[in-house]
Amino acid sequence: MLQNGIDPKHWKLAIFYYNPDEPKLFVPKRTGIPFILNFARPVAWVIIGTIVALIAVAFAVNNRSWS
Numbered sequence: 001m002l003q004n005g006i007d008p009k010h011w012k013l014a015i016f017y018y019n020p021d022e023p024k025l026f027v028p029k030r031t032g033i034p035f036i037l038n039f040a041r042p043v044a045w046v047i048i049g050t051i052v053a054l055i056a057v058a059f060a061v062n063n064r065s066w067s
């Protein structure tokens with residue numbers, strides 16, 4: 001059964017959408033936030049990597065000793 005026009009077989013671990021045949025970067029989510037990244041698109045991994053890197057830098061700067 002298609003939900004929001006998206007086949008359930010493309011959902012990994014029930015929260016990650018991965019469909020290499022889908023050209024869109026953002027696809028409708030099943031519930032909650034209206035859209036989610038299509039992790040089959042390389043740019044989705046760049047976005048996630050950038051977010052993780054920014055968080056890591058923020059922690060590193062925050063924990064830096066200024067003595």
